[in-house]
Amino acid sequence: MSQSIVTMEVGNDGVAVITISNPPVNALAIPIIDGLKEKFAEATRRNDVKAIVLTGKGGRFSGGFDINVFTKVHGTGDVSIMPDVSIDLVTNAVEDCKKPIVAAVEGLALGGGLEFAMGCHARIAAPRTQLGLPELSLGVIPGFGGTQRLPRLVGLSKAIEIMLSSKPIMSEEGKKLGLIDALVPSKELLKVSRAWALDMAERRKPWLRSLHRTDKIGSLSEAREVLRMARLQAKKTAPNLPQHQVCLDVIEEGIVHGGYSGVLKEAKVFKEIVLSDTSRGLVHVFLAQRATSKVPNVTDVGLKPRQVKKVAIIGGGLMGSGIATALIVNNMFVVLKEVNSEYLLKGIKTVEANVRGLANRGKMTKDKAEKALSMLKGVLDYSEFKDVDMVIEAVIENVALKQKIFSEIEKACPPHCILATNTSTIDLNLIGEKMNSQDRLIGAHFFSPAHLMPLLEIVRTQKTSPQIILDLMTVGKVIKKVPVVVGNCTGFAVNRTFFPYTQGSHLLVNLGVDAYRIDRVICNFGFPLGPFQLQDLAGYGVAFAVGQEYAKAFSDRIFKSPLLELLVKDGRNGKNNGKGYYIYEKGSKPKPDPSVLSIIEESRRLTNVMPGGKPISVTDREVLEMILFPVVNEACRVLDEGVVVRASDLDVASVLGMSFPSYRGGIVFWADMVGAIHVYRSLKKWSEMYGSFYKPSKFLEERAMKGIPLSAPATLSASTKSRL
Numbered sequence: 001m002s003q004s005i006v007t008m009e010v011g012n013d014g015v016a017v018i019t020i021s022n023p024p025v026n027a028l029a030i031p032i033i034d035g036l037k038e039k040f041a042e043a044t045r046r047n048d049v050k051a052i053v054l055t056g057k058g059g060r061f062s063g064g065f066d067i068n069v070f071t072k073v074h075g076t077g078d079v080s081i082m083p084d085v086s087i088d089l090v091t092n093a094v095e096d097c098k099k100p101i102v103a104a105v106e107g108l109a110l111g112g113g114l115e116f117a118m119g120c121h122a123r124i125a126a127p128r129t130q131l132g133l134p135e136l137s138l139g140v141i142p143g144f145g146g147t148q149r150l151p152r153l154v155g156l157s158k159a160i161e162i163m164l165s166s167k168p169i170m171s172e173e174g175k176k177l178g179l180i181d182a183l184v185p186s187k188e189l190l191k192v193s194r195a196w197a198l199d200m201a202e203r204r205k206p207w208l209r210s211l212h213r214t215d216k217i218g219s220l221s222e223a224r225e226v227l228r229m230a231r232l233q234a235k236k237t238a239p240n241l242p243q244h245q246v247c248l249d250v251i252e253e254g255i256v257h258g259g260y261s262g263v264l265k266e267a268k269v270f271k272e273i274v275l276s277d278t279s280r281g282l283v284h285v286f287l288a289q290r291a292t293s294k295v296p297n298v299t300d301v302g303l304k305p306r307q308v309k310k311v312a313i314i315g316g317g318l319m320g321s322g323i324a325t326a327l328i329v330n331n332m333f334v335v336l337k338e339v340n341s342e343y344l345l346k347g348i349k350t351v352e353a354n355v356r357g358l359a360n361r362g363k364m365t366k367d368k369a370e371k372a373l374s375m376l377k378g379v380l381d382y383s384e385f386k387d388v389d390m391v392i393e394a395v396i397e398n399v400a401l402k403q404k405i406f407s408e409i410e411k412a413c414p415p416h417c418i419l420a421t422n423t424s425t426i427d428l429n430l431i432g433e434k435m436n437s438q439d440r441l442i443g444a445h446f447f448s449p450a451h452l453m454p455l456l457e458i459v460r461t462q463k464t465s466p467q468i469i470l471d472l473m474t475v476g477k478v479i480k481k482v483p484v485v486v487g488n489c490t491g492f493a494v495n496r497t498f499f500p501y502t503q504g505s506h507l508l509v510n511l512g513v514d515a516y517r518i519d520r521v522i523c524n525f526g527f528p529l530g531p532f533q534l535q536d537l538a539g540y541g542v543a544f545a546v547g548q549e550y551a552k553a554f555s556d557r558i559f560k561s562p563l564l565e566l567l568v569k570d571g572r573n574g575k576n577n578g579k580g581y582y583i584y585e586k587g588s589k590p591k592p593d594p595s596v597l598s599i600i601e602e603s604r605r606l607t608n609v610m611p612g613g614k615p616i617s618v619t620d621r622e623v624l625e626m627i628l629f630p631v632v633n634e635a636c637r638v639l640d641e642g643v644v645v646r647a648s649d650l651d652v653a654s655v656l657g658m659s660f661p662s663y664r665g666g667i668v669f670w671a672d673m674v675g676a677i678h679v680y681r682s683l684k685k686w687s688e689m690y691g692s693f694y695k696p697s698k699f700l701e702e703r704a705m706k707g708i709p710l711s712a713p714a715t716l717s718a719s720t721k722s723r724l
């Protein structure tokens with residue numbers, strides 16, 4: 001077990017080096033904070049200590065306050081378990097210490113870590129150290145004085161940018177901004193820091209207290225203007241996130257009434273905002289994402305991941321070329337196979353456009369883009385497959401074609417090779433039916449655009465070997481995706497959970513609700529696009545194909561809408577041909593297309609679901625719930641069947657794969673916040689009014705009746721066997 005401790009060593013030079021040790025990121029857990037209080041008091045007291053250096057063990061200064069404490073606060077509602085660090089420790093014991101203190105910073109100083117460093121009288125950093133205040137991404141604000149000291153060290157505009165973006169800067173930039181006093185090679189960090197601390201003690205170097213500085217703040221009117229602009233901007237970019245406005249208010253307090261007053265307000269507001277739903281959701285997603293790395297019987301049985309250097313991709317369409325892009329930009333050799341040179345050229349051109357797009361948007365240098373492209377080779381046969389470590393099949397959703405491909409590649413590839421399919425819906429057992437080595441078959445479900453979307457849904461069957469799962473998880477991490485391992489069924493975890501999302505929106509339209517209103521309601525909730533605009537973007541072909549799969553697999557709860565067919569008959573194909581529910585013109589935002597209303601009317605006439613032939617009257621809240629509660633209902637079935645390891649995996653997958661707003665914590669977390677009983681009663685009522693699409697699942701009913709959260713671990717019913 002790792003030990004979290006704070007040590008202090010006093011050298012012959014009279015410098016006390018206080019070291020935080022709490023692997024892996026030296027998080028400021030409560031015992032660490034207690035240890036720091038003790039060591040700073042001791043160093044201040046001891047006559048043989050002239051100056052102090054604060055550092056972190058293992059090449060990392062500190063990743064900030066221990067996020068697990070937030071979970072405890074959320075669970076109990078008791079904020080008193082948060083220690084008083086800001087005034088007691090950072091301000092009184094560190095900044096106002098009678099001996100000079102230098103922060104020797106390396107690797108990372110984030111959140112409370114950077115706030116401690118800013119409380120010190122100087123900061124010496126190693127190159128490429130990450131410095132940031134990412135608290136807003138956890139739904140809180142910096143709480144150890146960061147809202148006050150950062151503007152005083154780097155200027156107001158830059159400080160606001162760093163805090164509101166939650167993105168770290170590098171120590172090189174920190175040096176230019178004045179956040180860092182000196183940048184030195186890692187091996188000299190302690191030596192230089194000690195000397196700097198002694199120089200301060202002997203007044204050879206200035207001994208500055210950040211909170212007392214005013215030289216970078218500018219005049220009050222300038223500061224107010226900067227804050228006004230920032231508030232407007234945050235209203236646009238983060239409309240549902242209270243922490244942005246709150247953070248700006250707290251900064252303003254310090255500018256108007258002085259830094260100490262700002263620190264007091266910060267501490268007070270922190271204790272309020274930490275209890276917000278936004279913080280609960282974001283902290284949950286942070287920890288849930290880390291939990292996805294732990295897969296029972298895969299990551300805990302002593303297996304070592306094998307290196308995957310060369311990957312073959314079959315199919316250079318949208319998905320295949322996106323996956324190829326994701327691999328080559330992360331230094332993997334890719335062989336892209338197509339059936340003829342025309343398709344191959346098209347695939348390669350798409351990869352080139354993807355990579356150059358990344359370079360043009362500043363995501364990589366031009367040199368790196370060219371190097372990435374040199375790792376791609378197009379082929380028309382299997383001869384290059386003899387030494388690949390993994391194959392990813394990314395052809396159209398056709399079972400017979402996929403079966404043929406897998407029996408061919410089984411022969412063409414070496415025996416260690418991972419055999420993966422990118423199918424988004426088809427049962428893997430069907431795809432592998434004709435294979436001998438079904439233990440090597442696995443789903444690598446990327447989300448479009450594959451080089452940008454962060455989720456990799458890894459689908460295992462009962463036969464997939466743990467080694468193959470571990471290898472694919474490792475590939476996922478190498479290409480900077482978040483791999484989530486799920487079981488096998490139609491649509492797997494993510495698309496299966498979300499198939500009622502599209503159907504629910506169609507049912508509502510057929511019940512008489514305006515499609516554009518639905519899109520607005522869903523966007524106001526926090527999705528980037530509403531369901532109709534999303535359909536326009538994805539194209540209708542895929543929706544048709546997968547709709548049929550769902551109709552076969554889940555016939556008891558399907559709403560058959562003729563809307564897509566009618567749109568296609570009218571010559572519409574969404575964004576592809578500029579005409580869908582919206583009109584798409586180059587250079588302007590999509591505009592609702594009034595001529596689509598007659599098509600919707602035709603669909604309503606055909607389905608005839610409006611009670612008494614009249615549009616239903618519903619509030620925006622009901623619109624939202626009539627779309628998302630059926631999704632929650634399907635999530636319950638996914639949990640009941642053991643398709644995911646834990647409920648929080650579905651939360652992460654919904655956020656990263658379906659753009660469910662992260663600050664609402666993911667689909668299951670959100671449903672628990674709303675309350676299972678409310679979800680159940682609403683679905684029951686609607687199922688009586690509008691049919692079986694809304695019928696509550698057994699799992700939901702049971703949990704609602706017993707008052708058990710949906711996220712509580714499932715005890716699988718006797719009839720169900722886990723799919724993992």
Ligand SMILES: C[C@H](O)CC(=O)SCCNC(=O)CCNC(=O)[C@H](O)C(C)(C)COP(=O)(O)OP(=O)(O)OC[C@H]1O[C@@H](n2cnc3c(N)ncnc32)[C@H](O)[C@@H]1OP(=O)(O)O
Nearest residue numbers: 025027063064065066067068110111112134142143144290
């Ligand atoms: C009052 C204060 O103002 C409030 C705060 O300080 S809030 C905290 C602010 N700090 C942050 O938001 C940083 C959060 N951490 C991160 O962004 C990343 O973990 C990191 C950049 C530090 C390291 O990333 P990486 O090397 O990829 O490792 P990663 O897998 O994320 O983390 C390693 C482990 O450290 C844990 N961890 C990271 N930061 C942590 C923190 N601040 N508290 C507790 N645990 C933390 C992770 O949960 C993970 O645990 P696990 O091994 O049990 O899953």
